[in-house]
Amino acid sequence: MNTIVVAQLQRQFQDYMVSLYQQGYLDNQFTELRKLQDEGSPDFVAEVVSLFFDDCAKLINDMSISLERPDHVDFKQVDSGVHQLKGSSSSVGARRVKNVCIAFKECCDVQNREGCLRCLQQVDYEYKMLKTKLQDLFNLEQQILQAGGTIPQVDIN
Amino acid sequence: MNSSGDSCSSLLEVAFDDDHHHHGHADRELHVLAVDDNLIDRKLVERLLKISSCKVTTAENALRALEYLGLGDQNQHIDALTNNDLKVNLIITDYCMPGMTGFELLKKVKQESSNLKEVPVVIMSSENIPTRINKCLASGAQMFMQKPLKLSDVEKLKCHLMNCRS
16 A cells, blocks of 8 residues: 555545535535444445436426426425525535525525526536546545545545 | 443443354344435435444335335235344435435334334434424434534434343
């Protein structure tokens, strides 16, 4: 094992993780999620976030259909979708996604189609951005493991 | 682990033995029925409970939960369930679910004539609405838990249940 390489990768991982929190992509709930991962369930976080991103794609698609026709918007369906998305994003610590959902719900409550469309676009952007960021994070994890190192515990505070 | 977990961990050691002690402690393992329409939340609660040494069955809605408990169909209603026949020791359910809500599920369980009504029901919700919380507690909910759930929440829950059992 090349200890220098491992140390460099670990440092990279730590810095990247901290930056994700500082930039508001993730919140404390993601830390909580990481606590649930162990040798018996080493891929728990990756599995849950993967489910989350699949869920995002589906919900966003369904909501876009509901919002498509200006004269015929199913706000009830949109509200239900936002509720789901807000819940999931909150549960995995996807802070930016969750925050867009809060604004999205408000637009939905007053039946503001234009506002909803903007939020929809934003939530689509945010989940995809987070997906890319987390993929980079998981790749770093893999590199550390492959280099024979261990994933460091990252103290966000 | 938080510092208040100390007294809980000794209680947990006694009650929730691992496989090394074959004193019939398998039946002392908490079997929890977790009900939530959100897949991610189901995964999370399942993992939280399993990591806390519970056996977990999940249901994606209240109707499926009732079916599992043997209350699905009036014709299939099983009376006279003794404690030994109780499938679960705890029900944890989301409040907001399409169709039957967690609150309605709670009431159905508590209105049971069988021992099923003794099963503690915990309500989870992403929204912190005092009237909602009070309504659930007044209808017999053991506890109300704010989402998103964390490990410390399950630890608090287990402590709460241990205290109630003794």
